[in-house]
Amino acid sequence: MINKDAQSILEYFKSLLNDLRVRAVPPENISDDDTFLEVEQTIKTIRAASAALGNGNLSHDIKGKGYVLGAMKSLQASLRNLTWITKTIASGDFSQRVHFLGDFSDAFNSMAEKLESSIHELEEARSHFEMVFQTIPDATVITKIADGTLMAYNRAFMEATKFSDDDLTVGSFNICDLYIERSQRETFIKKLETDGFVENLEFSFYGKENDKHIGLVSSKIIIIEGIPHTLSVIRDITELKVIEAKLKQSEERHRLLADNAEDVIWTMDLEGRFSYISPSVEKLRGYTVEEVMVQSQEEVLCPESLIHMQEGLARAIRSVQNDLPFQVFRGELEQPCKDGTTVWTEATVSGIYSEDGRFIGMLGVSRDISERKLMEEEIRRLSxxxxxxxxxxxxxxxxxxxxxxxxxxxxxxxxxxxxxxxxxxxxxxxxxxxxxxxxxxxxxxxxxxxxxxxxxxxxxxxxxxxxxxxxxxxxxxxxxxxxxxxxxxxxxxxxxxxxxxxxxxxxxxxxxxxxxxxxxxxxxxxxxxxxxxxxxxxxx
Structure with missing residues (x-):
């Protein structure tokens, strides 16, 4: 059994170590003892240091000597170092590693490596998206639906409009300012809100030098940071419209232009029968004009493309029968060649009207996009x-x-x-x-x-x-x-x-x-x- 004073000292030290508020007091007759005071001060220092470290205060000054205080100082230094390394990782520097905390070091380093790998994968995915976005051959923009603010654009858009990067300040340039007719913008927004997408909607717009263009816009709603935006691809058909107008003026000029064009130009009635095909079809598919003129639709198009074309033809027939404007068709079609291979073409089909406004047929332009399809497939593979x-x-x-x-x-x-x-x-x-x-x-x-x-x-x-x-x-x-x-x-x-x-x-x-x-x-x-x-x- 220990005496009463010793018991009081133990109770006091126990309270110092365990209690939030120290209520026990040491015996008065020992409060001046040097050994007691040294032990008491050490425990109080440990108590204060533990509280500071527990509250995340790594700047607390731990005073004193001895094994326990030395271990606490070492722990404080390790935590300071860990804090510094964490901050360097947060700033993007993954070169630092933890080697001073035993098993925790391996877990922390593994976490840092996986974080670095995840960030790298995100950056790679972003790079792939940017590459795909910039290599789209048609003008492509991302805008806010609410006010038309331009958020992103590709090089093809700059080439089509002649605007520079300085002109197209993201966040301040407004796509609405390019519309020649505001009513076309209203029609675009209404269709977008009703269907969730827009496909091949014709509109007129200005370039940088107030030059007028005619385009076909296809758009889809996308959500960025909770805000509705549109991803829009714009096909400039100004030249095609000019060609169409000239073709209407003169059949001779029509044939002169078509016969010397690289693209295949053709005319067709609503039953799907060709009335004209430019000689460039032989370079595209290997068949002569005479051979193509007698081919059926099944011989002109591969099965899936035939379905796509027939659906577009059906829409055109309904429009004409109901005295509505011809719906411009634009699509990618696969066509069989004479040597057994196939070729991908981009076809744009519009209506031909007489001077008195009577529908007389369809005008189509087919362009070889084989190289573009290969590029798109490679981009898809890389992504x-x-x-x-x-x-x-x-x-x-x-x-x-x-x-x-x-x-x-x-x-x-x-x-x-x-x-x-x-x-x-x-x-x-x-x-x-x-x-x-x-x-x-x-x-x-x-x-x-x-x-x-x-x-x-x-x-x-x-x-x-x-x-x-x-x-x-x-x-x-x-x-x-x-x-x-x-x-x-x-x-x-x-x-x-x-x-x-x-x-x-x-x-x-x-x-x-x-x-x-x-x-x-x-x-x-x-x-x-x-x-x-x-x-x-x-x-x-």
Whole structure:
């Protein structure tokens, strides 16, 4: 048993360490003892430092010596350093790493790497969108619906209107000022609000030097930061209108112009029979004028394009029969060539009227857009491809997941996914360098592609994580596939890195409400595979 004074001292120290408000007091006969005072001051210093650190005050001056106070000073310094590194990451500098907080360092560094990877993917997606936007061959703008404020434009718009970047100050330039007739703007807005889109609406507009243009505008409503905008593509048909007017004036001038044009110019009646075709058709399709003149619609157009053209022809017939203006048709059509290949053309069809206003036929202009289609296909490929591994990127994976989810939900069929992650990939980068790490990612995709089916979709989910979508595949089948992939990777000799292993998580569509829940289960399974020692398959 301890005496009463010792018990009082212990109660006092216990209160200092544990209580928010210290009510206990030490014995009076020991309050002047140097040893007691030194211990009391140390505990009070620890108490004050703990409160300051707990409240996030890293500037608190911790005074005193000793092991515990030294450890608290070290912790304070580490937290200050961590705060500084966090601020550098927030400013966009991902070069700093934490190496002084044990297991927390690995978790923090992994988070920073994934954050850097996500930001890079967002920047890459933005770059792809900007590239696609700027390479659209027709004038394209994004404007606010409410007041017509210009928010974005491409080079084709500048070329069509002759405005410069200085003229088109984003946020202050108003697209409404370009309309020659304000009523056309009102018609545009009304149709947009009614249908949610506008397709090939004719309007007149000014260029920079007040030169007048005629265009066909196609628009769709998009929401940016909660505000309705329009994405509009404008086709300048001024020259075509001039040609049309001249053709109406003189049949000779019509044929002279058409016979020497690079584009194929043709006229047709409402039954779909040609009455004229320019000689340039032979260069486009390989058939002579005489051969094309006797071809049926099925011989002139490929099946899907024929349906598209027939729908446009039906609209034109209804307009003419109801004494309404001819609806200008504009579309991309695929046509068969004499050598067995096909060619993509852009066709613009308008009505031809006599001087007394009577409809007498249709005037069409077909332009070879084969190179543009190839460019669009390449742009599409780049926008869904991971730059390093050349597998599909996150954008394509999300798109395919959504499609597969809707298909399975509608048709009551199953599909599965596999999420896999390279084991100890950070060690590969630290040991051999990032170039070898990149090489491992490239070779891993090759191994995956060699071992999946042709209908399966392999893509980079982020960092060293990859996702595989397995259509029409039950969970048991997907598990077998995952094990086959694990063995194939384990047996593959990777350049310089040697043996590399992967952990895999598998899940399948059940009665999920969204694709995210399927991914979440696969991610949880992947975590379990890593927790159980890596280089294994887990199912959830």
């Amino acid at each position: 869904i491809t991971d730059k390093l591994t050349q597998s599909f990127n996150r954008l394509k994976l999300d798109e395919t997941l959504e499609q597969q989810f809707e298909w399975s939900k509608t048709n009551l069929s199953s599909f599965s996914i596999i999420i896999l992650d390279i084991d100890h990939f950070k060690l590969v980068n630290d040991t051999y360098g990032h170039q070898v790490g990149d090489r491992v990612l490239i070779e891993l995709v090759a191994v995956l592609n060699e071992n999946v089916r042709s209908l399966d979709v392999v893509g980079r989910w982020g960092g060293e994580e990859f996702l595989i979508i397995l259509p029409d595949t039950r969970l048991e089948e997907a598990t077998v596939m995952a094990e086959r992939l694990r063995k194939a990777v384990e047996m593959n000799p990777f350049t310089k890195a040697g043996q590399v292993t992967i952990s895999l998580g598998v899940s399948a569509f059940k009665t999920d409400s969204s694709p995210e829940t399927i991914v979440s289960r696969a991610d949880t399974a992947l975590y379990q595979a890593k927790e159980k020692g890596r280089n294994r398959v887990a199912v959830m």
